[in-house]
Amino acid sequence: MNLRERKRSDEINPDKDAEVTVAGWVQTIRKKGKIAFILLRDKGGIVQITALKNEMGEEEYNRLTKVQRESVIAVRGKVQKSEYVKRGFEILPIEWRLLNEAEAPLPMGVVDKVNIELDTRLDNRFMDLRREEIKAIFEIKAIMLSAIRRTLEKSGFVEVQTPKILKAGAEGGATLFKLDYFGKNAYLAQSPQLFKQILMSTGLERVYEIAPAFRAELSDTTRHLSEFTSLDFEMAFIESQDDVMDMVEEMVDSAVNAAINEGKDRLDMLGIELNRPKRPYPRLTFEEVKRTLEEKDKKVDNDLDTEGEKILGEIMAEKGYYAYFVVEYPEEEKPFYIMEKDGTPWSYSFDLEFKGQELASGGQREHRPEILMERMKKKGLDPKDFEFYIKAFRYGMPPHGGVGLGIERLIQKALNLENVRETTIFPRDRFRLVP
Ligand code: AMO
Numbered sequence: 232m233n234l235r236e237r238k239r240s241d242e243i244n245p246d247k248d249a250e251v252t253v254a255g256w257v258q259t260i261r262k263k264g265k266i267a268f269i270l271l272r273d274k275g276g277i278v279q280i281t282a283l284k285n286e287m288g289e290e291e292y293n294r295l296t297k298v299q300r301e302s303v304i305a306v307r308g309k310v311q312k313s314e315y316v317k318r319g320f321e322i323l324p325i326e327w328r329l330l331n332e333a334e335a336p337l338p339m340g341v342v343d344k345v346n347i348e349l350d351t352r353l354d355n356r357f358m359d360l361r362r363e364e365i366k367a368i369f370e371i372k373a374i375m376l377s378a379i380r381r382t383l384e385k386s387g388f389v390e391v392q393t394p395k396i397l398k399a400g401a402e403g404g405a406t407l408f409k410l411d412y413f414g415k416n417a418y419l420a421q422s423p424q425l426f427k428q429i430l431m432s433t434g435l436e437r438v439y440e441i442a443p444a445f446r447a448e449l450s451d452t453t454r455h456l457s458e459f460t461s462l463d464f465e466m467a468f469i470e471s472q473d474d475v476m477d478m479v480e481e482m483v484d485s486a487v488n489a490a491i492n493e494g495k496d497r498l499d500m501l502g503i504e505l506n507r508p509k510r511p512y513p514r515l516t517f518e519e520v521k522r523t524l525e526e527k528d529k530k531v532d533n534d535l536d537t538e539g540e541k542i543l544g545e546i547m548a549e550k551g552y553y554a555y556f557v558v559e560y561p562e563e564e565k566p567f568y569i570m571e572k573d574g575t576p577w578s579y580s581f582d583l584e585f586k587g588q589e590l591a592s593g594g595q596r597e598h599r600p601e602i603l604m605e606r607m608k609k610k611g612l613d614p615k616d617f618e619f620y621i622k623a624f625r626y627g628m629p630p631h632g633g634v635g636l637g638i639e640r641l642i643q644k645a646l647n648l649e650n651v652r653e654t655t656i657f658p659r660d661r662f663r664l665v666p
Pocket of ligand 1 (some may be wrong): 402454636639
């Protein structure tokens with residue numbers, strides 16, 4: 232038997248294949264007198280191995296039927312059509328090999344329909360991912376990421392990589408992870424913000440990055456990770472932040488559309504009805520949102536809290552919108568790199584809200600170095616720490632804007648998952664560093 236001759240269960244054609252080699256995980260073994268039915272699972276699904284004691288000989292039959300569940304085996308056998316089997320055929324073993332025996336008991340079940348705690352699942356993620364409905368989440372995530380890449384590339388964006396070990400953070404001191412860098416202080420990147428902006432002065436014009444971002448989030452919520460995948464893009468020569476929002480909308484729409492079309496079988500299996508959010512995504516000013524929420528007795532200060540976002544989500548859903556932008560936040564609330572709306576307390580900023588949760592933030596950037604430094608000071612930052620960044624603004628920096636979008640949150644909301652950890656294979660949070 233040779234594994235190179237192996238066929239995946241979904242590649243076998245009972246009209247053409249007389250004999251095949253299959254390999255996978257032993258899901259269940261059901262014995263019935265002198266016959267045993269082994270359900271073997273591989274990437275293509277399940278294939279039934281039907282072992283006959285009389286054909287195999289007692290010793291081989293006993294050896295095969297005693298294999299622990301979830302062991303990995305390979306079987307070469309005869310393909311026999313059968314109307315009793317879902318796939319329409321079964322395999323009668325000629326020879327078989329135990330490739331890796333599973334220990335018993337298993338750390339968690341793979342097929343049992345019992346509800347398993349998320350923590351147990353994450354502790355045993357390699358087993359958890361053997362379940363189709365869990366694998367499907369990551370297959371859909373890959374489909375959506377691929378669509379995002381296609382859409383951005385079609386629009387002239389160049390994929391870049393920026394450093395993750397930094398001298399200064401851009402998103403506030405509270406969530407910085409500090410590390411020892413050859414005796415000096417350094418930080419893990421909270422975002423590629425400063426670098427994607429520096430690149431706007433180079434002539435690349437449109438760049439994007441899909442990479443990990445690190446935040447020392449102390450709060451233990453269902454939407455915060457210490458390490459998440461940030462989709463960032465930045466575009467030069469914008470007329471206003473509307474140009475950025477147009478691109479965000481197109482990108483999110485293409486991702487959802489790809490999930491619906493290319494991930495249809497998986498969405499069906501998960502029982503999820505995913506619809507493309509109605510376009511154009513409404514753009515509501517923060518002032519407007521504040522007024523609407525206060526009419527509902529929800530007090531709003533300078534930002535939307537989780538409850539405010541949720542109520543707004545419900546109001547918008549009633550109107551048939553589940554993706555919308557909130558624009559022009561108070562400049563006080565927004566980072567130094569965001570452009571102020573001259574002579575007003577507002578800023579050229581936006582958040583993309585999706586089913587009542589923030590998915591992305593962005594805006595037009597302050598590209599005039601003098602004003603940029605003023606804003607830094609106003610935020611209690613020392614421009615000297617950002618000299619490497621400000622320098623790029625002094626020798627020809629076009630007006631520009633961009634966005635940062637949390638990929639895990641996008642998947643969480645698209646698939647209606649309760650916890651963002653479900654969308655990360657090996658999530659990191661305050662309490663989890665392994666696996
Ligand atoms: P912001 O800090 O709002 O903006 O982050 C952008 C998006 O990243 C996601 N996100 C997170 N996802 C999971 N866990 C976290 N701890 C977490 N923190 C953030 C959210 C959020 O909307 N530099 C700006 C973006 C820009 O202006 O281009 C930034 O980082 O979905």
